[in-house]
Amino acid sequence: MTNSQVRAPRRMLSKVPEVTVWFWVIKILCTTVGESFADWINTTLGVGLTLTAVLFTVVLGGVLAWQLLLRRYVPFAYWLTVVVLSVTGTLYTDILTDNLSVPLAVSTAVFAAALALVFGVWFVRERTLSIHSITTTPRELFYWLAVLVTFALGTAAGDWTLSLTGWGPGVSVLLPAGLIAAVALGHRWGANAVLSFWLAYILTRPLGANLGDWLASPTADHGLGLGTALTSVLFLAAILATVLYLTRTRADVLGTETNSPATASKTSPSRERLMLGYYAAVTALAAALLAWAAAQPHTGPTGDEESAAPVPASATPGQAAHFPPGEIATFRTITQDTLTKVQAGQQLEAKTRMKDLETAWDRDQDALQAIDRSAWTVIDSRIDAALKAVRAKTPDPIIESQCLTALLTALG
Template identity: 55%
Template sequence: MTTPTTSTATTATPRGATGNRLLNKVPEVTIWFWIIKILCTTVGESFADYINTTLGFGLTNTMLLFTAIFAVVLAIQFRTKRYSPFPYWLTVVVVSVTGTLYTDMLTDQQHVPLWLSSTVFSILLALVFGVWWMREGTLSIHSITTFPREAFYWLTVLVTFALGTATGDWTLQLTNWTPAQSVFLPLGLIASITLLWRFGANPVLAFWLAYILTRPLGANIGDWLASPKTATSAGEPVGLGLGTLATSLIFLSAILATVVYLSISRSDVAETHEITHEPSVTTSARKERIALGALALIAAATVTLMAWAHNQPHVTCDPTGQSETLPACQKAALTSGQTTAAVTKYEKLAQTAIAQDKTGTAAASHATVQRMRDDWDADATSLQAVDQKTWTLLDDQMDAVLKAYAIDHGKIQPAPAAEQEKQLAVLLGDLHSHRFATAGPPTG
């Protein structure tokens, strides 16, 4: 889909550089624009997973790293006087990773439900569009000729990546579709929007709708390529088994080749495109109203399809608690005797690890704490059902122990044995002094 000049013009300013104005800072929307955009969204999914999971950098550290990188590349992009393929598409690649990480941070670390993050990002996007329109009088990317408009543009791009990540993951959660199956929904929606744009839909609306939908499309393609051929746990995606690194390198290479081509041909420079191409689509108020009604029908059909898929028999929770996409299955609260036995088990494991540290057998101590972590994860939902408040207090200290041992905390170095013993002693004291309530309804 391209964004043409139409009879209801959306460009409110000249494209030439005059005074404080710049030449247009974004590319002309050609087929190359959409190809690179989808490639970038795939990299956003696979490269974020590679840094976070495969390299063990940790979600928080990865998010902070790419936030800093995003600030640097965005500053470089702002300093350019006109659209230049390398800085522009480098910024898009980085913002695709960053937007993905923001949603993952809310989902995995803050445990924000995907329906809630999708709603919040939708409201935030509407607010950004509203302020942008009230201040500038246009949302057209053909008018990114001033610093404020460029700032609004990149803020919008960041939010669309976060929103696309949340809605895409929520769709998978609701439907339990495989990545290969889930490709068809955003692909079909983009095709429908393209046909309506060709008919005469508002080009600015059509552009931003398609832009948002490329995020779940690219992410699903990335998951399909990178996911293992067999599921590692209930509800986990399956795919071609290329892995996140191979997928990232393939798509980064494709992005680089395309950007080199565009740098040489300059076919996506707006000023060049204007000279060599005639407007391909015209629209009118009547056509825009008809297209808007059609978009509403498509949205209703999409909701109906997802509701139908959600109501089909499928796995809705993971009994192992290890899935990244499904919530852990709820477990019944332990009885009073089972709770006492569980706490005693953790006391003995902590005492064993302390003794192993004192004798200098670091590997054995690490293995004991690893076993304690595994058991704690397995008992988590049952202990939470007994007493949420006590479980949370003990879970915080359990995390401090794991951090001292560099377990589940990225590539940080293990703390000295004395620090490990200290954290274990605190946990042991907490286990002695904080007893779970009698089994029954959660008290937290």
């Protein structure tokens, strides 16, 4: 055996599936689960953001180790890794936003730079970014690192878009869906296949996340009201059914790299350069749309740092009369603590207490809605107003106090 053979990395069969319609269907399902499942564990179960992130980081380590030990593509192991990466990437972005108060614009820029760095090092070392070349452990490590960063970047960019535009859950699905369609057309017209793949891969993250929010959000917030638990169960079941189908049919197993139709040359350097201009034009149009939407009067989504502080409407006392007294007492205590901290000028501590209220309220959502949906909707709107006031980019203590007082009145 020669020295070059000793130094050569272990070569394996391809560790990734063929990029067919099944690939994109299950990828979107995974991203939706990443959003809804993380929210369910973090808020509904009350585990907390940091502990949830630690838990999934440990799970990711075990799942990724299993995937790396395999010598070929195994649908269950591969897509389980994608699901866990989706949840973990979402949590990392949420920690930056919620716990460390990093603006979404900054986290989007940081993750975009990190992804560019990963791709740069990957290309310099391996001279390719094609997923059809994932036949060595170093390439697979680069691939999974890129996937993790795309999930974090997609989460940050998607949330930033919502904070800029104030779009509701349903409307917010349209932009990433339209951009993915534009990328699909670009690929069909001769754009670089690797570039098109990674652009679409990044965009499926905000598409899946917005879809999950639309399904899980209450109808009062223009969602379908399924809740995070039911949304997670439905999409996990759909993922499992698709994986079982692919395991049985092997419809997404790559052939050899030379025979695979997905790797066949269908373009030319001149056409690829032309399509780069097309992608630049699509990017400019999307940026112009976001700039226009940001300039329109709107209130940002609940919990966003950039949201404008609203002026509260009048509240009717005793809206929570039918709810369990112990839970309402907890909500009132947190709200009163927040009001006290606002009046004392302790803005950071007030934001922390409002996070406690948001977590407790979301955890009890299903139970309280079942008791009195109308009262829940009224109090939820008061909590939304208080959250936006306390988390505004430039908080106004007067409006904060008004919102919190209106919430206390609604809580009876």
